[in-house]
Amino acid sequence: MTRALEIGASALEAAAGDEAEAIVVAERSGLARFAASEVHQPTLIENVVVTLRVAQDGKTGLASTNRIEPDGLRDLAARAAAAADSAPRDEDFPGLGTPEPLPEVTGCDDDTAELGPDDQARLAASAIAAATSYPIYGYFTSGVTDFAVASSTGVAASQLLTDATALVIAAADGASGYADRTSWAAGRVDPADVAREAEEKAARTAGARTIDAGRYRAVLEPYAFGELLQYFAYVSFGAQGLLEERSYLCGRIGKRVFDERVSIADDALDPRGLPKAFDFEGMPKQRVALVEEGIAREVVWDRQTAARAADSAVTTGHAPPPSLREYGPLPFALSVGPGEAASADDLVELVGDGIYVTRLHYLSIVDPRQGVITGMTRDGTFRIRDGRVAEPLVNLRFTVSVPELLAEVPGLTREPKLVNQSDFYGERFPYGVLTPAIATTDFNVSGVGSAPGI
């Protein structure tokens, strides 16, 4: 039994409701953040958060604390009970889940778990040392999370998760390049390599030119497409968006929504991602085929939304963290099927004339039902001419309908890349998108911004 599961069991003992569920997230992490090639914001975190859900006669309440001693847990139980007591009965409350077999997953690396502050500082320093042409900005972080869900109905799920990420922007006045690498095994994250990739990209962005707004063919690197897809998925691939008629998939399940080259799953079991065995209700994670060869197939569910659905929906193991419950079940392990292109350069050749996008910035959903998202490109935008990456461009504003962007996809690369999506707000819950680079015939540039760089 892990320590988190022990704490969860203690919280359940303190609870007095008809049913109770304890979620425990114990984090030990370090993040060495640097700017201008100097560590300036190094942060070490140790915390344990217990969230208790109490159900009494169909009424539920939630409370959380990081006071895990007996007094703290007693107070937690009292506050959760008071929360439940305040609510009217919810006829749709499905009750707490019962134990189900959990899948075997990877996702914990002993060497990563053992990394300490000196190691995290050393790995950040290795990125800084590797960058010889540009000052760099970013971080190295690693952490270990002891995650458990226990319930009075017999659920007792626990998992140790490790994660490591190196993120680098190499930048000067008028030039910048980006790279990141993330994995559950720090040995697969070479900060020096990340810094070199960012520097190489930055060196090609000096002297950026502007272009006219309009519709372009484009190649999106995994960094760019991963973030765009994650934003689209927040509303359109979750059951709550479907039930509330906000999702692009409303009325489109079973219909063609994207190019047949596009297949998208949510797969927390994939060892190439950041694997997780269960969700925040302790239910087993399932691979969910969201889009198969361009046909919309399914969204992700938790027990609550499944109970509210008119049909026979069941949980797919996608209950969100307690702080995100208002958003319903969310896909946090998106995985895009590969194509046949050997490299992004091959996609550039397919596109012929267009633009090349490394990364996006500050996305916002303009129209969820139509899948319209706006944002900026950043840290490596180029013109594509004659099948080759040509001159650098200023940062571009785009306003795209994701379904239109994916309506005609000339190709995707063969090898997917795990792109970090976690900004490490709140409790540590690392997640990313596993995606290849992608080519599109329709990327709408709606405005132009300033030159890259700082």
Add this chain to the structure above:
Amino acid sequence: MAVEAALAAGASYADARVVLHRDQSVSTKNGRVENVFDVDSEGIGVRVLVGGAWGFACDRRLSDEGARAAAARATGFARAAAGRHQRALAPVEARNGIYQTPLERDPFSVSLSEKVEHCLRAEKALAHPDVKVTQAFVRAQREHKFLVSSEGSDIEQELVECGGGIDALASRDGLFQVRSYPSAHGGWSSQAGWEYVEGLGLEREAPRVGEQAAALLQADPCPAAVTTIVVDAEQVALQVHESVGHPIELDRVYGTEASYAGTSFLKPDDLDSLRYGSEHMNVTADSTTPGGLGTFAFDDEGVAADREPIVAEGVLRGFLTSRETAARIGAGRGGSMRADGWSRMPLVRMSNLHLEPGEGSVEELIGGVDDGVYLQTNKSWSIDDKRLNFQFGTQIAWEIKGGKLGRMLRDATYTGITPVFWGSLDAVAGRSEWRLSGLTNCGKGQPGQSAHVSHGASPARFTGVQIGVRA
């Protein structure tokens, strides 16, 4: 204890913050309780300078052992940090003080049942046949914090805030529209007692909100044009936040936020010379504003609250600073450092940043427009890493023809470049139209930190603005 331990371990400067945090939220949706969540969290965060390098570590244990452990780990991390490390801090007078948010009715003394009832009543009043989802929410937060520094500061503050809001989500024939009150993305909050939530009038405003959500399903889309826009106070507040508040954070100007939120189009030597906007543009940073979410007696470096001009008659007059960035630019004294709880380092953050009022009413602003649109309530927002190119969408708009509001428009957006846009500001409505918006979702930093900030603004008019951006 923590400060002493850090100094003994070789720190030249140390501060320790103990934070006891309590957060209570209630939300209802479609007539049932969606969430009743009561959160508490406590711990200590220790920040040190060792050889000119910062280090930060935290511990959830409020004990001698926890304090010493955090101090030791912070100094160790600082010692291991790569870089040149020459840092000066602007001087600060060592202060001892106690501050509490003035309030009439402690929001934590209001029962959860009363909060649930408050939401359910407001939500019921949103009902309309085309409204598929109604939701209401209220929240309360108490942050009791103590700051001790090696320079003699010893400060206790208890900040209490609460707020709420309602949303109506309408859909029909593949069209989806939303209306919110008093704003989207979490309503409004204020440092105040429960009287603030009652004063929002959620139930009173709900019928209008529900009807407008449904009416938007029948409205024409906002056309594409370059035109005059009148923007309501809530959207002006967000415009101030994104295109003034973030660019004037001096840490962004110096590039230390480049890897996440971005930098700034401003340069240090723009101070007192850069024309940010028209002569109607007057922006003030004020951490003393009654009810502001960024109101305090001292920031998280122990610098006393103050009111300072940022833009005066269109010219840049100030930055938001920390003690470190103030020393670096040789102006200011800090005063904008805030941390998200006990487990994060303080960063330069907005406190309360206001667009000062002009004259007249919103009707007079609209009356001066022959052809344009009136935009209300934010729906989407995006701005580039230097805070120049922005695009906002609003939940609702109305055509303006001959100085009067005409047909309702849906899916309105507008876009621009920050100094050009503010340069086109030709009127700001007066004090009677000025509203204090309290936002609880301002993100910055790695690991991520969320800040609560307020912006006072009146409706404002801008000319020559591109509207109607389409995918």
